[in-house]
Amino acid sequence: MTGRQVAAFAAITIIWGSTWIVTRDQLGTVPALWSITYRLVVAAALIFAAGAILRIPLTLPASAHFGALAFGILQFVLNLDATYAAAAFIPSGLVAIVFATLVIPNSLFAWLLLRQPLSRQFLAGSTLAVTGIAFLILNEALISQPGTGNLGYGIVLAVLGVLCASAANLLNASKLLRELPLLPTLAWALLYSVLLSLGLAWFSEGPPVFDLEPRYSMGVVYLGGGATALAFALFYQLLREMGPARAAYTNVLFPIIAMGLSTIFEDYRWSAASVAGAILALTGLVVALRSRFTVNPRASPKPASQLGMQLPIGTAAAGGGSEA
Numbered sequence: 430m431t432g433r434q435v436a437a438f439a440a441i442t443i444i445w446g447s448t449w450i451v452t453r454d455q456l457g458t459v460p461a462l463w464s465i466t467y468r469l470v471v472a473a474a475l476i477f478a479a480g481a482i483l484r485i486p487l488t489l490p491a492s493a494h495f496g497a498l499a500f501g502i503l504q505f506v507l508n509l510d511a512t513y514a515a516a517a518f519i520p521s522g523l524v525a526i527v528f529a530t531l532v533i534p535n536s537l538f539a540w541l542l543l544r545q546p547l548s549r550q551f552l553a554g555s556t557l558a559v560t561g562i563a564f565l566i567l568n569e570a571l572i573s574q575p576g577t578g579n580l581g582y583g584i585v586l587a588v589l590g591v592l593c594a595s596a597a598n599l600l601n602a603s604k605l606l607r608e609l610p611l612l613p614t615l616a617w618a619l620l621y622s623v624l625l626s627l628g629l630a631w632f633s634e635g636p637p638v639f640d641l642e643p644r645y646s647m648g649v650v651y652l653g654g655g656a657t658a659l660a661f662a663l664f665y666q667l668l669r670e671m672g673p674a675r676a677a678y679t680n681v682l683f684p685i686i687a688m689g690l691s692t693i694f695e696d697y698r699w700s701a702a703s704v705a706g707a708i709l710a711l712t713g714l715v716v717a718l719r720s721r722f723t724v725n726p727r728a729s730p731k732p733a734s735q736l737g738m739q740l741p742i743g744t745a746a747a748g749g750g751s752e753a
């Protein structure tokens with residue numbers, strides 16, 4: 430990994446690791462579908478503003494809009510709807526831990542559909558990381574006390590969100606979207622998501638509802654600006670450079686950050702299982718990301734400077750196209 434990739438990796442992990450406590454505060458007076466819509470409005474506005482400020486054309490070929498629409502539905506509508514619904518039934522920390530399993534479908538689908546090979550070292554690291562995640566899930570399941578049947582229902586919703594996110598990841602790594610400039614693709618995906626989410630919210634919940642409390646409104650700004658506009662722009666650039674499996678490792682660390690913040694703000698108590706899980710997940714992360722990977726000439730990504738995407742972290746460097 431280059432220095433820029435490490436910085437982007439760290440930024441994504443820290444941002445997403447802190448979103449779960451904020452997301453919890455979005456559930457209450459305002460229906461979840463409206464909270465998601467407001468978040469997407471902020472994100473779309475910022476991405477379009479970034480294009481205008483950086484003078485990056487945000488136009489796409491007519492044939493590319495179907496891909497942007499599918500991307501938006503999977504990543505920003507179905508994924509977020511399932512995530513917010515899951516958080517209503519199970520603790521936000523458990524939702525974060527379930528999302529850490531994104532590396533599993535991303536790795537399998539990249540291998541099966543994109544023919545991206547996986548090295549023994551990467552598989553060994555992934556096994557350690559997934560074992561650590563399993564320990565964390567088991568610990569959270571044992572200490573949480575939701576209503577009868579809510580635990581299983583919440584986990585199913587969270588897994589559905591993971592699968593939708595994985596499908597969006599693979600779509601962006603596929604030929605359909607990989608050759609398109611990233612910022613315009615993200616802008617149109619968010620715009621389509623805003624329109625769809627607005628329709629769903631109004632149809633399901635009625636006219637808009639908003640909470641004027643600073644805690645809620647600032648949460649909307651943070652989730653829309655940081656966790657959606659900035660973090661997804663960085664994440665999908667990493668995905669195009671490193672492949673879906675490696676990029677998904679940003680999700681392995683953020684539950685540990687979420688639990689650390691919960692220790693500070695919610696008096697979370699670490700158990701032997703949670704400590705063991707965190708150590709295994711971190712060890713697996715290091716092992717997997719240190720594995721070597723080669724460039725697939727047919728799927729070699731373009732550097733950020735050619736993607737209509739100027740990242741705020743250093744200069745762009747071409748990365749590998751697939752795991753090996």
